[in-house]
Amino acid sequence: MNSPDTAVNTIGLLPDAAIAKFLTRGMQTGQESPPLVALRKAAVQPEPAEARWNVEPVRELLDEAMNRFTGRPSRADAWLAPRLHATLRMTRTEAADSRRWNFLAMITAPDYVVWRHKGGEIVPAARFSGPHYTQAFSRLWWAAELFRDGYDYRPAEFACGFQDVLNTTMRLDVIDHRPTAHTILRLLEELRNANTPDLGVRVNALSSAVNAAGSTLLYDVFAPDEAPDHDAVQDWVDESASMPPVPWDRLPEAPDDGKVSERAISALLPLFTQLLEEAPLRKRGKHSSTDEEE
């Protein structure tokens, strides 16, 4: 058994089944505090104990986010995503463990989940425990992971400035091909710089067009992705033992595992531009203006 102190200070693993049992409507509305004792008992501690599983740096970051973005919580995403990613240093294997995200949402920071996602009456349960693109914290970590360019978090920060990228683009399997993801962002940046109206609608149109065309076009042929340097990721994770807290006013550094080739992006860019031009723009339906919109 761990001493109570370690248990309180460590980000543990909370099984999905515990969410079904303990997530109440009261918690989803933010009017009830979670049953911490019972939840802690249901959680297991990560083995071995490592500095990167400390609750404190994450909690501090979330407090700062709530402080900085008072009254405009969705703006916090772009600030928080890279910083959360650089604080919770882990491999994709570890990040795919939903229990870790459950723990953060139910025990470490249920107040953050409510603050960020309570648009209407209640916070959807999937924000506490859900798929990687929906859960309050995993969506940010994965956005940073999927949109960073090697050590450079700037594209990830940019991507998280658009709720439609988080809600739509991030769901698509095509963006697991890094040049595809970065070309979408590049095009989005061009549109924003040209002050194009209805950016959200365009992001959605572009994403689904790229996704649909991906079933008949092999983007790898245009834009081969060089395999990232996996040792760099491991080194970056290992460094967490002695890392200082992430900076608040400049971006931290992501693992230096290799940038996406510029040639690959320029090869895809004309193709995606054409796809966007041909894509039908769908007017935003009522259902998409949920708690995500400001």
Added chain:
Amino acid sequence: MKAAFPYPTLFGDVSFEVTAVTVDGSPLPYTHVSKAEQTVALHQTGRDKWDVAVLHIRAALPEQELADGPWTDAVCLAVLTEKATNARTSGRLTRVQDGSWQGRIELVRNNHLNRASLSLTVAATLDNLPGRVIGTAERDWFVDLKVTTPVRQREIEIVEIDFREGDLEWLRPFKEAPWIVETTGEIPTVYLNTSAVEGLVEVLHGKGGSAEEKLLREMTSSQIAQDAWTAMFHTAISDLDLDEDGTPQMPGGWREPVLQMMLPDVLPGRQLTDALFDINERRTKGFGWSELQTSVQYAAGRRSQMTKKLAVATRSVNSVARGGSQ
């Protein structure tokens, strides 16, 4: 499901196989690669730590057709993906002297969780447009990180644990149940309670034993199977992703094979996509949901071979009652 392509694609078969695997440089035992099951089992007992597995791949393309057709610059690409970790790695195959295509692809341990899918795509230039997909291998290979035996159909995980005093706190409230089925995770799990019914777990483990013991074992395991199939079905249809026009998508992971096996029994005579649409309508709108339960139960019973086991059991009871040998 085959997509319709608005341009000429390969008619002949595209197939591929994993010919060899090395893990951190040393060869993976031959028995871990099954061509029949199209599965690689990467887990080796006593060898938990490894970083990179390299899969060697050989593909066979319809060469004659490829040569005669309108396509140029054919590219043959193997792609390794896992949804849980958003991982995607690709490797190009090159044509070798014997006419086959060969290449390799790396699987980095830190990028995967349970099971990766390995697919093969052939693309070519057509009407000056490069990268047109003109063929894909019919069936993906699975590369499983958690098992030592290469089988496609993954078994349900079974955990034996004391609900009353074991490590898993959340099982306490179920302490009187002999087993429960949990389907929220990556792999559906049956938790067998070692403390609810004394001796039950031993009976389930036994191989021989008396006719009564066999009977109890068979009946219990098919009852567990029935519960598991029912729970898996309900979980698999419970949170379907919708595409833009509201068509439910086939879920990934274990949910897909479960639906593929059960939907034809739940809604007979329907195409999978139609059945999925219908199920989702009923679930979200409520009508016809209760009627469906009967066929879910029927489908689960078929999967757990309830009738067969009951028939065998009844016969053996009768023969015991008559005092005969088996």
